[in-house]
Amino acid sequence: MFDGLKEKLGRFRKDAEEVAEENAEAVEAEDEAETAEPTEETAADTESGADVAEPADATAGGQTTDESATEPQAAEPAGEPEDEPTSDASAAAEAATTSESTAEPEPSASTASEPATEPPTEPESERTDEAATSAGAESDEGAEPEEGTEPEAETEPADESDESSSGFGFAKKAKSAVRGRVVIEEEDLEDPLWELEMALLESDVEMSVAEAILDQIRAELVGQERKFTESTGDLVDEALRDALLSVIGVGQFDFDERVAEADKPLVIVFTGINGVGKTTSIAKLSKYLDDRGFSSVIANGDTYRAGANEQVREHAETLDTKLIAHEQGGDPAAVIYDGVEYAEANDIDVVLGDTAGRLHTSDDLMEQLAKIDRVVDPDMTLFVDEAVAGQDAVNRAREFDDAAEIDGAILTKADADSQGGAAISVAYVTGKPILFLGTGQGYDDLQRFDPEALVDDLLGLEE
Numbered sequence: 001m002f003d004g005l006k007e008k009l010g011r012f013r014k015d016a017e018e019v020a021e022e023n024a025e026a027v028e029a030e031d032e033a034e035t036a037e038p039t040e041e042t043a044a045d046t047e048s049g050a051d052v053a054e055p056a057d058a059t060a061g062g063q064t065t066d067e068s069a070t071e072p073q074a075a076e077p078a079g080e081p082e083d084e085p086t087s088d089a090s091a092a093a094e095a096a097t098t099s100e101s102t103a104e105p106e107p108s109a110s111t112a113s114e115p116a117t118e119p120p121t122e123p124e125s126e127r128t129d130e131a132a133t134s135a136g137a138e139s140d141e142g143a144e145p146e147e148g149t150e151p152e153a154e155t156e157p158a159d160e161s162d163e164s165s166s167g168f169g170f171a172k173k174a175k176s177a178v179r180g181r182v183v184i185e186e187e188d189l190e191d192p193l194w195e196l197e198m199a200l201l202e203s204d205v206e207m208s209v210a211e212a213i214l215d216q217i218r219a220e221l222v223g224q225e226r227k228f229t230e231s232t233g234d235l236v237d238e239a240l241r242d243a244l245l246s247v248i249g250v251g252q253f254d255f256d257e258r259v260a261e262a263d264k265p266l267v268i269v270f271t272g273i274n275g276v277g278k279t280t281s282i283a284k285l286s287k288y289l290d291d292r293g294f295s296s297v298i299a300n301g302d303t304y305r306a307g308a309n310e311q312v313r314e315h316a317e318t319l320d321t322k323l324i325a326h327e328q329g330g331d332p333a334a335v336i337y338d339g340v341e342y343a344e345a346n347d348i349d350v351v352l353g354d355t356a357g358r359l360h361t362s363d364d365l366m367e368q369l370a371k372i373d374r375v376v377d378p379d380m381t382l383f384v385d386e387a388v389a390g391q392d393a394v395n396r397a398r399e400f401d402d403a404a405e406i407d408g409a410i411l412t413k414a415d416a417d418s419q420g421g422a423a424i425s426v427a428y429v430t431g432k433p434i435l436f437l438g439t440g441q442g443y444d445d446l447q448r449f450d451p452e453a454l455v456d457d458l459l460g461l462e463e
């Protein structure tokens with residue numbers, strides 16, 4: 001099920017990880033280059049405590065380079081960083097954090113996700129200087145703080161506007177690198193996110209749903225800090241999983257619990273266009289309920305199509321379920337009303353009301369639905385469509401919900417759908433949950449829609 005989409009999501013995750021790792025290697029290489037051989041001048045200057053201008057693009061270089069001036073910095077080697085930064089590194093990090101903490105909050109995932117965009121307010125080198133000096137001064141004066149004493153916090157807070165052109169605080173990047181971490185930046189993800197957007201749209205995911213997924217991934221990943229040892233792939237998977245769940249799980253409720261807690265009989269009416277699997281789904285649901293100890297009666301409100309009564313009667317007899325039916329051409333509302341009467345008289349738990357296949361544009365059929373609503377006042381109206389119909393199913397779900405409010409959806413023929421676009425989009429577009437997936441023509445081929453299980457399956461994360 002949805003294999004095509006699974007394969008496309010796998011490609012995105014691999015590419016996003018590769019890009020972010022390249023960024024990590026670039027930062028490590030930069031960091032190692034800057035900490036490997038401190039220059040004569042740097043060492044001498046730091047001895048004298050003079051300001052040391054740092055190359056403008058130094059990320060952590062400002063602090064790390066400076067520290068190396070006093071002693072070779074035990075740069076956190078890629079892949080085996082110590083868990084705890086060395087005392088120098090922690091002093092520098094402390095200085096950076098302290099200076100930052102007075103000027104800006106610790107970057108949380110959400111803060112980091114809104115990189116400041118205002119241009120730096122002072123020339124890069126001076127700014128770098130300040131950071132370098134503060135760290136240098138820190139590591140210069142008594143590099144090893146007394147046991148149990150906190151290194152003196154620098155008083156000079158990093159300037160709010162202390163943002164590098166890449167949109168992240170110089171001090172934050174410096175602190176990150178000192179701690180052996182790397183910041184995932186927006187430009188690192190642009191290509192993989194573009195690829196993901198194409199994959200989602202090709203899989204019939206509705207445009208607004210694809211954009212919601214991408215926005216959430218950017219918000220969660222961009223600015224994300226991670227240790228060199230942490231796998232970017234895990235961060236990407238987590239961000240993609242959260243984003244998919246946030247759109248697929250809209251409005252979800254526990255159907256079994258709803259049935260158990262409802263006043264009986266619970267009345268469910270099914271609507272949708274011709275041939276999508278409404279009648280088959282009703283038969284499957286009757287068995288699903290029976291397997292869970294709930295009795296049901298089927299009321300055939302499809303008095304429009306010739307042969308409808310025979311088809312549903314076959315299912316009822318096979319399943320030994322009571323059927324209420326009227327002559328073809330009868331009033332659907334009257335049939336379902338009789339079904340409720342029968343259930344009340346015979347202590348039946350659930351009434352399953354079929355209706356004729358209809359397009360949302362056929363006024364008289366939509367008026368029929370409105371009359372059923374008035375006469376029967378069903379507890380749930382479920383929209384049935386084919387998962388394989390993709391975008392068409394999404395559009396119809398929205399149109400049916402606009403015309404006669406639905407409470408949930410059943411997507412049939414998911415066994416034949418490799419795209420998964422409708423399964424991902426319908427809940428977000430209508431605000432109503434997908435409750436079941438039809439996965440074949442057998443009476444047991446009906447499964448509860450479980451967003452977590454679906455997303456884990458799409459990402460290959462299932463146990």
Ligand SMILES: Nc1nc2c(ncn2[C@@H]2O[C@H](COP(=O)(O)OP(=O)(O)OP(=O)(O)O)[C@@H](O)[C@H]2O)c(=O)[nH]1
Nearest residue numbers: 274275276277278279280357412413438439440441
């Ligand atoms: N593969 C597959 N086929 C299904 C599924 N659900 C229904 N079908 C088939 O789809 C066809 C139409 O099913 P029906 O239940 O008659 O559809 P309907 O919506 O009631 O059609 P009308 O009564 O004309 O409105 C039948 O051949 C079903 O066996 C499913 O989940 N998977």
